[in-house]
Amino acid sequence: MSALWVALRFPLLPLEAEAGPSTAPRALVRRHRIELANGAALAAGVSPGLRLATARALCEHLEIQEASASARENALARQARHLLALTPQVCPAPPDTLLLEVGGCLKLFGGFRNLLARIDQYRLHCPLTSRLGLGHTPLAACHLSELPALDTRPETARFQAWLAELPLAGLDLEPALRERLQAPGFRTLGELFPLPRPALGKRFGAAFLDWLQRLLGEKADPRRPIAPPRPFRAHREFDQPIENLTLLETPMAALLADLEDSLRRHQEEVAAIRWHLMLNNRQRDTLIVRRARPGHDAATWLDLSRRRLEHHTLGAGVLGLALDSSRCRPRNPALAELFPDPGARPPLERLVEKLAMEPALNLYQPSDGGEHLPEQDERALPFLGRPATARLAEPSPGRVNDRPLWLLDPPRRLDDHNNVPHWRGRPLTLFPQSERFSQPWHGAAPRRYRVAHHPDGLCCWVFQDDQHGWWLQGFF
């Protein structure tokens, strides 16, 4: 099957890469000169090459953007990944074009017309202004962007006929070369086609001859397609429904070995995996297993999966088992120590990721939350899935007031006999100094904190508020 190339050109890509298309006049500026302007700006008279001050004088509400190469490349790469849904052969042609080889997937989409409909649908939802080109070679697709409405796939000869009609003056060639081409009286590309190739090369340069031959398909024009992202997916099916979860360990180990193999080959690691259990009652159970740090070793993943599975109850027998992974990340060998200290303890994360699989356990790391009220002052940092730069408490020298080591959350109500707080039926002896915590913006009553002694030999931190009386907040 011969190739059919689709070229999607995004002419306003540098303008629209960050903020999308706009109906307001907008222009791209480089070194105080207009480089690119959108339709509204062009209508107002702002044309490329103008000085910025002139452009502003012409158009009062002109939005100005600085050119950003990285934003442009990112936007192009994002569109390329979207287009992978159409064909695996998506080749970026910088600065603003994507080339898609669709000859191989015509049948999949039900013919040429349906494929064009799919592409039109994509262009409708695409946040960038795009232009469609079609051709039998990549270069032809880039140049044939104004085609009539097509119902069937055109023959190669028709593409060549369309190419022959292209005027030389409109081609994207170097000005000197264009002059040399026009000097003998050539006006269209078609006039060059019947000429002998060696003479053309001798007269207009080898580079031009190469370009022409690739345009007409006389010479191969290999392009490198982008690599699709590669999430791992694998599944096993069983002849008999499996009722006993321990029997799942063997297929799990086999799937994890495949995962490890794949990750090792690509020097990657994953932070989470997902098990799908296809049940006999047409239901599907999904179990997510996470790790504190991304890893690739099957043994740890199997151990964690086994722990996760222990707390799972099956609604019906398992007919199939599928495994998929989160986004693979490149492995960072710099993190591994070459010569570990023989007496060093293994990191805490390894223990935590095992304990986190137990749903009855509550694990957290105390951390200073910077809140005003003591019981809210502390944030419990969950271990897994936490951002790497979690703010941890520093011993703050500014807070010199006495703060208890134990906090009751929520505070415990104290009995009040004759305005003296009682705990466990015995009166507290209050210290005269009090500290006021007021926060009227929370709608809570202000609190006056005091240290108090309990006859049992305890040093307590209590507070009084206007509405409810005395509360026990913590112990020293």
Next chain:
Amino acid sequence: MCSDFLQQLLARRDTWRGRDPDAAMRSGRATGFQALDGLLEQGGWPDSGLVELLCTLPCPPLMHLLLPLLAGGDGARVIANPPARPSAPALARAGVDLRQLLVLQSRERAPLLRACLEAVASDSVGVMVLWAPGGALPAGTLRRFHLGAQQGRCLLILVRPRRAASQPSPAPLRLDLSCSAPGQLTVAVHKQPGGRPGAHCQVTVLPEHLRRAPPACATLPALTRRPLVDHLPSPLPPPPGPLPLSELRP
């Protein structure tokens, strides 16, 4: 013959040696309290294994005794099944590295004990403080904890109610704690390798201004009256300065 047999017997892990001649040579981890260091035969906490603290639960000042232990040494620290929430700023002020600290809670007893046993034996944890969950702890569980802690180079401090003192335990060190006065802990030896039960010491865990009892008038309603009536003259104004200790003590 006898010597060989004796050596074999002494090499067994479960042989209890009343007075260990090497014990004095072994230096334990300093407790941070001179009186307590003097009380313990090893000069401090043991390096690993099970230590039982027997007290009337909850015993909040007990944590002050363990703060130097949590602040020093290597490996992670785990606080398991605490009776209230340990305050992060207070721990950080005491020098505890919060990045190495883990708090573990559970409403269920079996998963808690299983997780603690795993943590203790994992070699990641240097110190674990565990408040014993409700219900009896069989000697087999305690022995597993002790062996796991030795294997994982972890010092496991098990806080148990005082009524557990009458039960036999494989823990080599058992201490009895009581709060005699605010900020004062009385530590008594219940069982110790190379030591005799009954020895005790006083440990001061709170700063002076928190231990000193407030003036007797502080319990009067005048001081604790709500602010709505604050503008009324109080019948007994607070004393101008701190009184000498002897006058304040009942």
